[in-house]
Amino acid sequence: MQTDNERYNETVQPNTAFLNELKEKLPEFFTKDGSFDLDKFKDQLKDKNINELSEGYQLDFIGKDYARRQAGEMPSTVIVPDEKQNQGEGKDSKNLFFTGDNLEVLRHLQNNYQNKIDVIYIDPPYNTGSDGFVYPDSFEYSDDKLKDMFGLDDDQVERLKSIQGKSSHSAWLTFMYPRIVLAKKLLAEAGTIFVSIDDNEESNLKEICDEVFGETNFVSNIIWNSRKSVSNDALISLNHNATLVYCKNARIFNDRKGSFKLPLSKNGFNNPDNDPRGIWKADPFDSPGIRPNLTYKIKNPNTGEEYLPPEGRCWRTGPNEYQQLLNDNRIIFGKNGTSKPQLKRFYFEVKDKGQTTKSIWDDVGTSTDGTKEIQSLFGIKLFSTPKPTSLLIKILELSTNGNSEIVLDFFAGSSTTADAVMQLNAEDDGHRKFIMVQLPEQTYHTNKDGKEVPTKGGKTAYDAGFRSIDQISRERIRRAAKKIREDNELALPKDFDGSFKHYRVVKPVKQTLEEIDDFDPNNTNLFTNMVDGFSSRALNIDxxxxxxxxxxxxxxxxxxxxxxxxxxxxxxxxxxxxxxxxxxxxxxxxxxxxxxxxxxxxxxxxxxxxxxxxxxxxxxxxxxxxxxxxxxxxxxxxxxxxxxxx
CATH class of the missing domain: 3.40.350 (Creatine Amidinohydrolase; Chain A, domain 1)
Structure with missing residues (x-):
């Protein structure tokens, strides 16, 4: 019989070691069958890729080179601590909340969190046409600069700029691409990312993730039954969302995939005979295969009836081991003692093995449940389709074990992810930490008369005193933590972390930038205090x-x-x-x-x-x-x- 190494050695080619090293370092350039995609590799080496503007919408979408450039840029913002929060209720917290453009936050985090994030969950804009998504970048470069950067002519510059303020597929891809690239760099080698999406951009999201993570790092497409009601005005009622799952490193993930399981449910386990070893359930005593040493007659001691294994199967153990199990009260003969032999499987023996999850999740609540959770915390409906915490808890149960993992959500929304982290920590004494990122999207706009007018869909939040989405997100965390403390009381872990440190990521004001441009180090008298220009007061933020x-x-x-x-x-x-x-x-x-x-x-x-x-x-x-x-x-x-x- 050959060893695993011997079998492997038979397949080794002169370039096997080199290809294995490439696959370890650059898995995104390998196809599902293990072949190296040379064309894809060459495309990444190009400084400019003008085909994206002549070919139109493929994965060579309009704006791809611009998106690639964004993924490589350094942050142009500063991180302003919220001293009131950080020296107050959040002083001892290990959780983080960033208010600002998530692309800029991801750029900052590259320096101190690269390869350190264990789980990323994001629920980005779905680009449905009604979710308000438009491409936000205004291309602050001149046309000549764009030409020089990407090797474009006048017509191609116009095509690139055509995605501004649009919700086209190319606009959405240009928006998402750099964020996915930077997210991958933050993931730990054993980390996983979950991205929720619907039909509008699911195929495009899969294309991006396959390119960035590599097809070999695709784990699954989880289908979530997001609503129970039916849209009668639709040809087919859309009742599901998809969540694409990718890992950072397939080799490491596969080595540890035994831990990528849900906690084993106690459903089906009970203790009708008051066995001191605890709850159990009956498993068949037979197993697949035909083995003479495991094929023998077993007599039911209650009825005297003898049993052989079913056709094509054998018993789990030989006669001696069977007798030991029988003496140990590990063999039963059905509920009434009159059936074929079964094995008592105790919960304590199997609970750590976990439970494999299905790809269709219809047992974790719906968007309606998410809305009810928000209403129970705030007393009003602030979000239309928030994810329920039960969905995020299941994702966290699948991908973490509570040993201080860091969970990142850079489309925080209503902070369902943070709520789920806290709930699960309270339940299993875990020490997971969250990092939330949310754009300070205003719930109002100012009209020509200088009067504040609530935005479409923002009136309820505005009337409740919330001027931006991030304010709601942070308040959700506070109220959820308070509820968790009230619900758990004495059972709450002593080191439960129900708060966060808060930072705002903002661009310096124009005056500060102008003073920087005018700075003369040869001037021995510094008339302007350049440091003060970065204070929250000078930046006009709290x-x-x-x-x-x-x-x-x-x-x-x-x-x-x-x-x-x-x-x-x-x-x-x-x-x-x-x-x-x-x-x-x-x-x-x-x-x-x-x-x-x-x-x-x-x-x-x-x-x-x-x-x-x-x-x-x-x-x-x-x-x-x-x-x-x-x-x-x-x-x-x-x-x-x-x-x-x-």
Missing amino acids: GDASGEKTILTTWLAKDGYSFDADVQDVKFDNYTAHKVEDNRLYLINEGWGADQTKELLNRLGTHQLEVQSVVLFGYSFNVAELRELENGLKQLDSKVTLIKRY
Whole structure:
């Protein structure tokens, strides 16, 4: 008999090791049959792909090169902490909520969450024509710049710009493509992503995911029975949504797919004979196959009747093992003791094996149930078709075990995902953490007279005092957490996390950008405090964050630190710097001078302070201050890098 390795070795070709390495690193370029897609690989190497504008709508959709470029861009925004929330109710929370454009948030998270997210669930716009989706990007580049970027002529530039403000397939694909690309980079190697969609864009979503994740990383298409009522005005009533499931790395996923199961239900288990080992259910004692050593007569001790295995089958064990099971009260003969032998299977023996889920989910509630949940929390109907928490709980039960997994939803909506995370943690003492991202989509617009007018579908929320969707999302988390605490009382885990830290991701205001453009480092007198331009006050948003706090938060993310990193204030005379994990020292505010440089060099030289690098906000320093600090650090025996940022 050959070993697995021997059988494998018979199939090895000269390029097998190379192809296996490619498949590990670049699974998206392999087809279902394991062949390398060279044409697809060549397309990715191209700087420009003008075929997308001449061929029209395929996967080479109008805007694909633009979408690819967006996936590679750095964030142009800053992360502004909500100090009232983060130093108040969310102070000790490990959960995160970001208000802002999810593409920008995904760009920021690339630095400190790449390969760290265990589960992503998103419910993006379905592009139904009535869900309000239009392509939001305004192409802030000039026509000449677009021509240069993508190698286009005048007609092709016009075709590219034609998707602005539209809800075409190409517009939707251009919107989704960079978000899916960045989402993949955030997933852990053993991670999975679930994307809900309906018929309008399901095939296009599958094309994107196949290209980004690779066909070999497709797991399933789960069909959810989303409504029970019938639309009589439709040719066929649409009563389902699809949820596409992909993994990051098929090899790792397959190694661990035994854990990709639902908790085993206790349905069918009971204990009619009060067995001290607990509840059980009866399984057949026969199994497939014909084996002489497992084919023998079994006598029912109650009736004396003898049984042989059914035709084409054999018993599970040999005679000796059977007798041991019988003596151990593991064999029964039907409810009345008059039937063929059965094996008692105890719940404690099989519960950890889990239960394989079906691809059709009709047991997790409907959109109506999701609406009722919102109504029970707010007393009014704020969303038309929210997902029920039972759907998200089932997804989380399937893909997590409660061991501090991070769950990301960057189309947070009503924060059903966050609610589900908290509910499941309360139920199984889990430590899952959530990251929610929601655009501050307003529930009103301002007319020519300066009067606020509720948007279509936003009146109920506006009248209830909510000016944007993200406000509702955060309030949902607070109210859901309160309900969970009330429902569970003493049974709630002591370390239950029912809050979140809140950050707003915003573009600097025009005046700040203009001041940056006009900044002259040779000017020894800094007339403008550049730091203050990044405060929540200057950015015209809530949150009470200083400009220094905004810059520090943005840089910590950029440098790969988590949002609960250990940040310590370090005083140099009257100047406050910030040290992170004995690694970096951040100098942001103005006021640094020769005395501070001397004190810093002394502490570093005598090892009173241990850091590997000093990071400073260049707009707070003039040339003389920079030169003095830079020269001083170079003279130290220990290597300390100076990083200047603008």
